[in-house]
Amino acid sequence: MIRNLAFAVLAIASLAACATSTPYQPAEAGGGYGFSEQRIEANRYRITFRGNSLTTRETVENSLLFRAAELTLQNGFDYFIVVENETEANKSYRSTTEPAFFGHYYFGHPGYYYAFPYYAYGFGWGYPYESYTREYTRYSAIAFVTMHKGEKPADNPHAFDAREVENNLRSVVLGTPTGS
Numbered sequence: 001m002i003r004n005l006a007f008a009v010l011a012i013a014s015l016a017a018c019a020t021s022t023p024y025q026p027a028e029a030g031g032g033y034g035f036s037e038q039r040i041e042a043n044r045y046r047i048t049f050r051g052n053s054l055t056t057r058e059t060v061e062n063s064l065l066f067r068a069a070e071l072t073l074q075n076g077f078d079y080f081i082v083v084e085n086e087t088e089a090n091k092s093y094r095s096t097t098e099p100a101f102f103g104h105y106y107f108g109h110p111g112y113y114y115a116f117p118y119y120a121y122g123f124g125w126g127y128p129y130e131s132y133t134r135e136y137t138r139y140s141a142i143a144f145v146t147m148h149k150g151e152k153p154a155d156n157p158h159a160f161d162a163r164e165v166e167n168n169l170r171s172v173v174l175g176t177p178t179g180s
Contacts, residue, residue, distance in 0.1 A: 019054070020054060021051065021052065021054040021055040021056070021059060022034060022050070022051040022052045022054075022055040022059075022060075022063075024063050024066065024067075024173045024174055027048075027050060032050060033050050033051060033052050033055075034049065034050065035047065035048065035049045035063060035064070035067045036048050037067065037071060040144075043075075043077065043146055043147045043148065044083075044144065044145070044146050044147075045068075045071055045144070045145055045147070046142065046143070046144050047064055047067050047068055047071065047142070047143050047144075047145060048064070048140065048141070048142045049061075049063045049064040049067065049140070049141050050138070050139075050140045051063075051138060051139050051140070052138060053136040053137060053138050055138070055139060056139070057087060057089070057139045059173075060087065060139040060140065060141045061087060061139075061141050062169050062172050062173055063141075063173050064085075064141040064142075064143055065160070065165055065169060066165065066166065066169045066170070066172075066173040068080050068082070068143060068145050068160070068162075068165070069160065069162040069163075069165035069166040069169070070162075070166065071145075071147070072145075072147045072162035073162050073163065073166065075147055076149070077147035077148055077149055077162065078148065078149050078150060078151070078152070078161070078162060078163075079147075079148055079150075079151075079152040079159055079160060079161050079162055080145045080146065080147045080148070080159070080160055080162055081145060081146045081148065081156065081158050081159045081160075082143050082144070082145055082158045082160070083143075083144045083145065083146055083158070084143065084144045085141065085142065085143035085144070086141070086142055086143075087139055087140070087141040087142075088139070088140045088141075088142075089137050089138075089139055090137065090138045090139075090140065091135060091136070091137050092135075092136050092138075093133050093134070093135055093136070094133070094134050094136065095133040095134075147162075
């Protein structure tokens with residue numbers, strides 16, 4: 001009994017974990033979803049954020065900018081310039097053709113059943129009427145950034161003040177702190 005209850009709780013927790021958008025986390029901790037970066041030069045990075053199919057494009061792009069701001073400040077710089085960036089949408093499709101519960105009358109041993117044809121074909125219940133295709137979109141954003149000290153150049157629209165970005169996107173990316 002306790003073993004069955006533990007299994008049920010574990011199954012529900014696993015499903016709940018799958019039903020949320022990608023949190024702000026290192027990609028290694030999130031099974032490939034989250035942020036990663038590669039240092040190219042002392043002040044140049046390639047930063048990536050990959051989201052699962054429940055993560056919006058806006059969330060992916062905000063998380064990438066937030067990571068760029070974090071890295072800039074961690075490395076002792078004040079602002080960063082996005083030299084190149086791209087957001088890619090990876091679409092996939094899944095189809096199912098499982099018959100509906102109402103299309104079958106289960107009798108006796110598992111695996112034996114009798115179909116009611118008027119349910120399965122007359123009213124659109126059961127195979128092939130219960131088939132559908134669902135689209136899944138996963139967004140990935142990548143940016144090449146250079147980091148600099150001093151005041152952000154006002155005439156460069158690709159330059160971002162790291163402290164301002166971090167302050168403005170913190171609640172969007174990390175959520176509202178508890179107790180606030």
